[in-house]
Amino acid sequence: MVVSVDVECHASPLPQRYLTGEPGVGGTIKVRPEDFLVDEVPLYDPSGTGEHVYLGIQKTGVSHVEMISHLRRHFDVPRRSIGFAGMKDKAAVTRQTVSIHFPLDRPMPGPVEHERIEVMWTKRHTNKIRIGHLAGNRFSIRIRDVEPTRVTAMWPALSHLEKVGIPNYFGSQRFGYRCNNHILGLLLLRQDWSGMAVELLGSTGSPFPEYQLQRRTLFDEGLYQEAAAMWTPADRNELTVIKAFAAGRTGGPALRAVGSAALSFWISSLQSAVFNRVLDRRLDDRALARFVEGDLAWKHDNGAVFAVTADELSNPELTRRIEACEVSPSGPLWGRGMTRAAGTVEAIEREALEAIGLTQEDLQREPARLKGARRPLRVPIHNSATDAGADEHGPYIRVAFDLPAGAYATVVLRELMKKDA
Template identity: 25%
Template sequence: MKLYTRIKRTPEDFIVEEIPALELKKEGNFYLVELKKRNVSTLETLRVISRFLKIPLKEIGFAGLKDRFAVTTQYLTIPTNYEIDERCFRFNGRWKEVKNLNWEKEYGFCIKPLGKVERPLKLGDLRENRFTITVRNFEKNLRERFYRNYDIVKRYGFPNYFGEQRFGSVKSRDDFVLRYLLRGDFEGALKSYFFGKSSVEYWGDWRKLYKTLSPTLEEYEKDLIRGLMRGLSAEKAFRILPKNVRLMFNFAYQSFLWNEYLREYIEEKYPFIRIPFINNWKLSYWIEVPDVEYLKELQIPYTGKEFKVKDKTLRRAMMRVLRKYGVKEEWFDREVGGMVVMTDGLRKAAVFLKDFKILEKTKNRIKVRFSLPPGSYATVLLRFLLKG
């Protein structure tokens, strides 16, 4: 049985609460705004807020992307020169402002200003995420597997892979827009953005493209195609996309490469099992770790250009991945499409659960609560606990 038939039967099966890092102040240049949403992505809520409240997307600060098919509470910052009050928005074929939301049935979100803070939120700017998750179809063989794998996680943590949300925040999961950009192929990048690897007979007929896709497009995507219709080059049209959308292409590809570094490292060093992931990719999980104290402190860079790798096993793993996917060193810190891509940074290889608690347990269902540090994914943990 697939993972999401067990943990996401309804949005209420997957509840996420951000624990923010910012503290309210008497004075400040930004409002801290609570965003509660049901069955809608973070990026979509930002676009709706931007459109209805006339606030440029770049002015809205947020700490992370939260699952779409879930009930989540997170926080935004908005400059105090914009008016902000309690508002609710519902999606029923189109977005509409409403007085309140039926949280048991409707899809949408509400925002509520809490007070002022001194600076805007940025990605990763929170203390932790708290998850309350219901697992269904929790039959006997699954229960045994869950408790056995939880014992491994309790002792050794679990691999800090990027979860599927990191790859679903752009249009296509089966291709990487950034690979086209790095080759200077902006038209290929646009085609990948709209259609992935699918072939399209009318590509290049911008009027037909506009007419076909228009009902499902965001306003900035319509602007992009209108630009192509006016004769803009593919590169200039690409720059019409908001910068936070363009940056997602970079994040998605670098996250994929990082996951591959970690998978290769685990497979060379530890006893492991492979578990299916999206797009026929695989994630490998350790089942025994003799050097857990070392692993706790291990950080893996995104490129290794700025943060040199001393661990020989990790260095070999990274080189194998870069060779396999044809990644060139001259791509690191490169400016392309109005953004700097393939930058270096560090991410912990392992993550450990905090405050794990079983809230409810029946013959066919279990409800658990736990916290994870920012940037770590509950779905990555659950893939291992439930073995896909």
């Protein structure tokens, strides 16, 4: 059960539109971690030499934070010594490469021991893995609570996505289990430390699970020690901040205790919420797979952008390239240095920013610290396949596909199921 509370109205940051018009098959995902398989596709293979140890990791039902914490303790290194290309779902079986800065003169520890984390291989390389250092991800997902014969009903929508591409929404994972990471980002940007603490720890912020009511009420009453005793390491940010309050810290120092990674993620979630609203508008205008004068076109082969002028719109080669999904319209990740669109496109992007309560000047404030960027409004989906069957856990429909780095499988599932996945 979720406790709903009276809060200032914030529009949902989640996708609000569909690209495909076909009926969905319904169903449920992530019933078991084994139903949601993710294989990271690396950009390159490690060379075999260097000061960074690359680990091929398979984790089952383990959060990204738990995995990193376990590796940090095992290798006795600071968190900054660990590199990864992306954060993978907890409710899944995921395979990815993680790097550990571990100089050659240090003796290697024994095998990593964790019942749900397996090291499949190790090899050295010269550099740390950075966010985005992946070619993409392969997904194989079983949808439960659905008749297997409904698999054929999925084909028209999947075929449409293969032809046109998928809306490149940020999925629900971006916004957290309370769907409020963007709100925390907004409060951080405004340096509203009191509001931020209430949103994170209090009982008058965004809706939260019923089991958290007592600990949140204790925070409201100023009983920080008692509240801290009820949070667990699984709630890392909440536990860190409530411990800071219990130790006598308040305001900015208490909230910043979560560390730069969490603060940056909250800010980037705010950027993501604005991007999703721009994408909603693009789907409303039926302009996902066509250009509008003033657009910035995204080149899928290298991530560069170029301006779409009236002359460009009349160029048949541009039409061919967008139909082949070689180029796509792009949307804003507002921040310093972001390349701006023009005309009505720029006006729509600015309206989405202002609708969430921000101005362009707000994004220059120090807590943001994030550069602006462009992001394609659609991305291609490749190698899709479906089948159906039953196992010891019941019937299912399976769908598999490849997506480029940064795209969300749940956006594909949302189009096929016609429900938020």
